[in-house]
Amino acid sequence: MTYDNPTATPAAGYMPGFGNDFETEALPGALPQGMNSPQKCNYGLYGEQLSGTAFTAPSHQNERTWCYRIRPSVKHTHRFTKIDLPQWKSAPNIDPDVISLGQYRWNPLPHTEAPLTWLTGMHTMTTAGDVNTQTGMASHIYLVTASMVDEYFYSADSELLIVPQEGKLRLATELGIIDLAPQEIAIIPRGLVYRVELVEGPARGFVCENYGQKFDLPGRGPIGANCMANRRDFKTPVAAFEDRETPSKVTVKWCGQFHETEIGHSPLDVVAWHGNYAPVKYDLNTYCPVGAVLFDHPDPSIFTVLTAPSGVEGTANIDFVLFRERWMVAENTFRPPWYHKNIMSELMGNIYGQYDAKPQGFVPGGMSLHNMMLPHGPDKQAFEGASNANLGPDKLDHTMSFMFETRFPQHLTRFAAKEAPLQDDYIDCWTSLEKTFDGTPGVK
Template identity: 85%
Template sequence: MTQDPRSLASHPGYMPGFGNDFETEALPNALPQGRNSPQKCNYGLYGEQLSGTAFTAPSHQNERTWCYRIRPSVKHANRFARVDLPYWKSAPLIDPDLISLGQFRWDPIPRTDTPLTWLTGMRTMTTAGDVHTQTGMAAHVYLVTRSMEDAYFYSADSELLVVPQQGRLRFLTELGIIDLTPGEVAILPRGLTYRVEVVDGPARGFVCENYGQKFALPGRGPIGANCMANRRDFKTPVAAFEDREVPSTITVKWGGQFYVSQIGQSPLDVVAWHGNYAPCKYDLNDYCPVGAVLFDHPDPSIFTVLTAPSGVEGTANIDFVLFRERWMVAEDTFRPPWYHRNIMSELMGNIYGQYDAKPQGFVPGGMSLHNMMLPHGPDREAFEGASNEDLAPQKLDNTMSFMFETRFPQHLTPFAAKEAPLQADYVECWADLEKKFDGSPGPK
């Protein structure tokens, strides 16, 4: 039996990992009531726990899901052989022949009709930290033109934050199905098995591979309970399963390497599940920005959608930051992002529209990298426009860009430095900034 994914829809709920528990079943009475591991499960199912945290993690942080499946997953992955995915890289990757110290910008990775799946179409741009110590991240661009057929994948190294830019993908996971379109994001937890189908392609987008602690909502502090991203807007899938006995493969990312196992059936055979460790998706149009309503431009951290904590309080392993449509109302204020240097390494991507600090050159599908403690900010056109415009309330419209920022330096991969469409003249965007100092205090 195989359920038709078109009959499925994500149900709303709090984002996994906040103490809430979901339960869903694809067949009536498949989900045990009152106990997790009964002596015998209905329908001849096997009970199995998928743990996303240590067993003894504090109860408010403990994440686990009980799965009731046709076969235990030990039947789905064994006798591994090494497989090479040359464009998917992991940290540490420090090439002595490449210089990552600098300001970089790329045009969109060209779309292609070459057959590329979710695995073969992944292109790593930067790496940071160390996958073996579960710190840091990698930033990727994906190009997908072909669905995975009887082929499945999971990462033991990381959770993946997927940010589509063009095309639509379907993630068929152990715990249900997520359809993903530009303007939405998905989180695929560490250890979750899935395959990816192309619904509308070619598909292109961005991926943040998080080696460290899981993404969570940031603390709002004095902002309080409302605005930014709300827990109820994160969607988890309903149970769906495949009962197909067909030769298949499962690829596992483990320790920065890839391994493949031959299996005789689909591993997406979870008939029912309950727990708080699950994939989810979020519509970025549900994000409510906050900002200054009198004067001054707040730090970009005010636009944080998700954060993956590090061991240093207030300093993230990764922040996922969103710059979307919003009203600009501050008086006597330079409204675009100001010139700055900071300890975070900032990789930006443009989903659609025009970014206010770079009116030219930073196009949809493009990326930029400003590494830690390197100065950056508006080009001359943006500076002059913002310095002289009429500061009436203004709607910044048709814009959606994001940032993957981390406390670690992001190192370029050979693909980013040599094959991706790097804009060699990017740093020239600041070359014509003029000296304006004349010794006069100017207006008060």
């Protein structure tokens, strides 16, 4: 969309960092200095705080942003009308006719000629926990073929982690503009108003909707200060604003329901802001994986990019885990993920390339689900290839997959079970595994 008003300022760039305090202004002098709430703001602006945590949260966890805007946001919400977005579901969403216990895999959701915006093109695949108690998550696939025009959205339920797989999006937010392409991710905080435009399409990707505590970087423990994801590589947009008087719609997601209100202007009217509660983007190619350099390999948690903690120490509400290109160097080691079952439910998506544990069937744009305490692991081709491979240094190349992992069981939606392109024969990938035990000592 082109900006038809000379005071609508496009983004000029990004500020580095994640969870740090920032200040940015689109007009000189719009940002007060030395105080948050002056008696009168410059340019006739209104001061307003957006809080992402409780007021009394510990100082190192407290997140808020002061916004200096053309209108207070209370002018952005008039009387609400309930609307239906039938493909976007929230937990709890347990369909009695759907079996979620199992190993599942889907082909990419096919593109369509239908005009689908960010809201109408969101398709929920799984839900976990309870949106009303702010625990758990939902996983979605988005298909976008049309921009939101004079339409805006925010979620009171959740922050959204966006993982593009095809096409390019522009996220025009209250705090600035983020252009987002495959191999990048973005986080849109709870309560932030934004509009999604199609830059290059059609666009398809994945969304993790986090009901619980915010995503943060995981503790590195003995790894120390470097590698994995670094705060400086998370980019926050500079201030940009729209001063447009035009009929507009704002949709709000609240307790799993959608509500719409009509206003007479663009709500993206923040001229300046400072704080640490803001949207970010991150280039997945800046993630530096670590691993073993002698034998065996660490748990897959070593590949965690972001984690959203639960009330149990060390057990995540959600982990966002990335499997990207890397060197494999461990000796006398079965290198792909081993056969296992654990307390976490694992939803994976393929951004591009071939995943080493599933050489066939897990294609770019596809997804798989291995729910809690259900065994899974390499298929026969991957097992035999890894068991007989020459274990010299080997570069795992042209691959990028991810995992939304949660402590809660993930329940399939009716769409995922009945309408999405489910691979009915996925479980057959393990039927050809043969018994090799013969009772004789030694490695076979």
